[in-house]
Amino acid sequence: MLHKLLATVKKEILLLLRDRVGLAVLFVMPVALILVMTLIQDSAFKSINEKGIPVVFVNNDHDSLGNIIEDGLRRNELVYVSDSIDGKPATAESATKAVSEGKFLLGIVIPKGATAAIRKNVAVLVNETMNGADTTNKQQDSVEVSIIVDPVAKKSFLTTITSNLREFISEVKTKIMFETFSEQIAEVIPDKQNAPKNSYQKSQIIHYKEIYASTATDKIVPNAVQHNVPAWAIFAMFFIAIPLSNSILKEKSEGSVFRLHTMPTPFLLLVNGKVIVYVFVCLIQFALMLCVGKFLLPQLGLPALVLGNSMMGILLLTLATAFAATGFGVTVGTLATTDHQAAIMGSLSILLLSALGGIWVPSYVMPEVMRNISAWSPLNWSLEGFYKLFLRGGNVSDILMESFKLVLFFLGTMAISYIYNLKKRRV
Amino acid sequence: MSNPAIIEIEHLTKTFRNAEEPAVNGISFSINRNEIFGLLGPNGAGKTTTISILCGLFPPTSGKVLIDGKDIHTELDSIKNILGIVPQDIALYPTLTARENLAFYGSMYGLYGKSLKDKIEVWLQKLGLKDAANRKVSTYSGGMKRRVNLIAGILHSPKILFLDEPTVGVDVHSRNVIIQHLKEVNASGTTIIYTSHHMEEAEHFCTRVSIIDRGKILTEGTPAELISRNAGSTNLENVFLNLTNRKLRD
Numbered sequence A: 001m002l003h004k005l006l007a008t009v010k011k012e013i014l015l016l017l018r019d020r021v022g023l024a025v026l027f028v029m030p031v032a033l034i035l036v037m038t039l040i041q042d043s044a045f046k047s048i049n050e051k052g053i054p055v056v057f058v059n060n061d062h063d064s065l066g067n068i069i070e071d072g073l074r075r076n077e078l079v080y081v082s083d084s085i086d087g088k089p090a091t092a093e094s095a096t097k098a099v100s101e102g103k104f105l106l107g108i109v110i111p112k113g114a115t116a117a118i119r120k121n122v123a124v125l126v127n128e129t130m131n132g133a134d135t136t137n138k139q140q141d142s143v144e145v146s147i148i149v150d151p152v153a154k155k156s157f158l159t160t161i162t163s164n165l166r167e168f169i170s171e172v173k174t175k176i177m178f179e180t181f182s183e184q185i186a187e188v189i190p191d192k193q194n195a196p197k198n199s200y201q202k203s204q205i206i207h208y209k210e211i212y213a214s215t216a217t218d219k220i221v222p223n224a225v226q227h228n229v230p231a232w233a234i235f236a237m238f239f240i241a242i243p244l245s246n247s248i249l250k251e252k253s254e255g256s257v258f259r260l261h262t263m264p265t266p267f268l269l270l271v272n273g274k275v276i277v278y279v280f281v282c283l284i285q286f287a288l289m290l291c292v293g294k295f296l297l298p299q300l301g302l303p304a305l306v307l308g309n310s311m312m313g314i315l316l317l318t319l320a321t322a323f324a325a326t327g328f329g330v331t332v333g334t335l336a337t338t339d340h341q342a343a344i345m346g347s348l349s350i351l352l353l354s355a356l357g358g359i360w361v362p363s364y365v366m367p368e369v370m371r372n373i374s375a376w377s378p379l380n381w382s383l384e385g386f387y388k389l390f391l392r393g394g395n396v397s398d399i400l401m402e403s404f405k406l407v408l409f410f411l412g413t414m415a416i417s418y419i420y421n422l423k424k425r426r427v
Numbered sequence B: 001m002s003n004p005a006i007i008e009i010e011h012l013t014k015t016f017r018n019a020e021e022p023a024v025n026g027i028s029f030s031i032n033r034n035e036i037f038g039l040l041g042p043n044g045a046g047k048t049t050t051i052s053i054l055c056g057l058f059p060p061t062s063g064k065v066l067i068d069g070k071d072i073h074t075e076l077d078s079i080k081n082i083l084g085i086v087p088q089d090i091a092l093y094p095t096l097t098a099r100e101n102l103a104f105y106g107s108m109y110g111l112y113g114k115s116l117k118d119k120i121e122v123w124l125q126k127l128g129l130k131d132a133a134n135r136k137v138s139t140y141s142g143g144m145k146r147r148v149n150l151i152a153g154i155l156h157s158p159k160i161l162f163l164d165e166p167t168v169g170v171d172v173h174s175r176n177v178i179i180q181h182l183k184e185v186n187a188s189g190t191t192i193i194y195t196s197h198h199m200e201e202a203e204h205f206c207t208r209v210s211i212i213d214r215g216k217i218l219t220e221g222t223p224a225e226l227i228s229r230n231a232g233s234t235n236l237e238n239v240f241l242n243l244t245n246r247k248l249r250d
Helices: A004-018 A020-050 A064-073 A092-099 A114-130 A153-190 A224-239 A241-253 A256-261 A267-299 A311-335 A339-357 A368-374 A378-390 A396-425 B047-055 B074-082 B096-110 B112-126 B140-153 B172-187 B199-205 B221-230 B236-243
Strands: A053-059 A079-082 A105-109 A146-149 B007-014 B024-032 B036-040 B061-067 B083-086 B160-164 B191-195 B207-214 B217-220
Touching: A004 A020, A004 A241, A004 A267, A004 B096, A020 A224, A020 A241, A020 A267, A053 A092, A064 A079, A064 A105, A064 A114, A064 A153, A092 A105, A092 A146, A105 A153, A114 A153, A114 A256, A146 A153, A224 A311, A224 A339, A224 A378, A224 B236, A241 A256, A241 A267, A241 A311, A241 A339, A267 A311, A267 A396, A311 A339, A311 A396, A339 A368, A339 A378, A378 B036, A396 B160, B007 B047, B007 B191, B024 B047, B024 B191, B024 B207, B024 B217, B036 B047, B036 B172, B036 B199, B047 B061, B047 B083, B047 B140, B047 B160, B047 B191, B083 B140, B096 B112, B096 B140, B112 B140, B140 B160, B140 B172, B172 B191, B172 B199, B199 B221, B199 B236, B207 B221, B207 B236, B217 B221, B217 B236, B221 B236
Parallel strands: A053 A079, A053 A105, B036 B191, B036 B207, B083 B160, B160 B191
Antiparallel strands: A105 A146, B007 B024, B007 B061, B207 B217
């Protein structure tokens, strides 16, 4: 039996090596995919960071609120602020027109006297608070900041900007309130030397610090490389279904399968020869992808891939993914009756499984129904496993469940192929 | 004395799923050891179905088949070891060389090492393919492909060899070489079951023939017996046409 298995493996290797287009699909396509997707995503972030999204700012206030918002926006890397349109100072009308023409994604208009209105409101509040009056039901002059939105602007971006604006407005309000309170207190404290004047800046006692929940010994920073390399490597591994199913269909169309079925060699042995070779190809593919992430991407100005703590974990998960991808290819090749059918069935199902699996869009941003479906995609199991290894610094024990599910998927696809073949021959 | 019949078929029937009529309808015949047995019939007669059942490609609907004394229902795996098949369509890997194809198929029949290599070299030499043995099969002429296709079926010296139109589409030279070597294979102890539309070839090549149509055996005997039994027939082709009604078949 071993001689037969070795002969099958040798035959598969020879067939693969002679199929140059197939080899290109297996190795060049995934490398190109990782390069393109990572560069696009990285440059998209960079373009936002370096230049920012165009925002027209109309400051009719010319006081604290307008100035703080303008300063804040100018310091924000997400946006590029302009206060003029075609060389002329922007107005509410010209800003609306410019946004509607797509020259700016957003327009922000701070009304005249906005700071004065806030001051007035705060003064009333402070006075009444100091005098012990109830202010909860009193109507106050409201300040309306207008945000003109281009309909093409993404909701997430809009949310980010409005949240920034709220923060700036809150800052102004707090600052004015602090100053007003300080003045009021200074009036009642006899020793004016000790009055808490101009101490607002000192009141910034809460700061943010980003800490990534990772146990990796290397410093892992989530970036386009850390996300894209495993995601597209998994996608490429599953794309092996197309050349593999083609190889099965070629045997059918070229008549070899007829001869093979009449030989004293079990079906599973013939299929296992293919599985061994294609699993090995998947491992080479994945190693190549890691090399691209580790060595080639840094040459292109991108961060280098950080592999995390566990090489054993990477090997185990890659092997489990390779088996799952190969089993999937065997099933496609068994169920399809023509090359054309296999190509369509293979590519569409992989696209679908990868979309569901969070390769294109992270599953955590999906609606709950889709997140539940996503949990059934083998690409999702693999991706989650690699996220644990590459981003959270996990080890073998952390990815055992994902590996187990992938191996189970492989066994399931092989069982389907075997039963289908058996049934087909019982004509 | 051992059973002279190497293949015994009794009331063999095969009805495909969703088919209205059986493809093979209760046929019975036997093939003796060392015979060259011709199974002749027009398209759709049931000969490929019969051979496919004998090769173990699919099971019969009913009936009994014994090959070398073994029941095809229960001992198919063991039976497959003594069978050789030369299908009508070239069943080779076009991107592999003749030598690589033969090494693979030989291995699937359990050959390996020096024995496999020697057998490949002998047959490549016999069928005039030695010089082209390291070329991809896709670069071969039709006749060369047929010869490699033949070697893949006989490399392991099977007890029973099924030949489905082994000379279709080849030139006279290749045909002669193939027939001559098939006779040698038969002389060395292999029973041959042969199907063809080439009646002249069948008449000269087969020691016994059976004409089958619409799933039933119409007649059986040596080519000379069949010709003499059918008044006015001077060759096997006349017999065949008379028995199968001369109508066009799809």
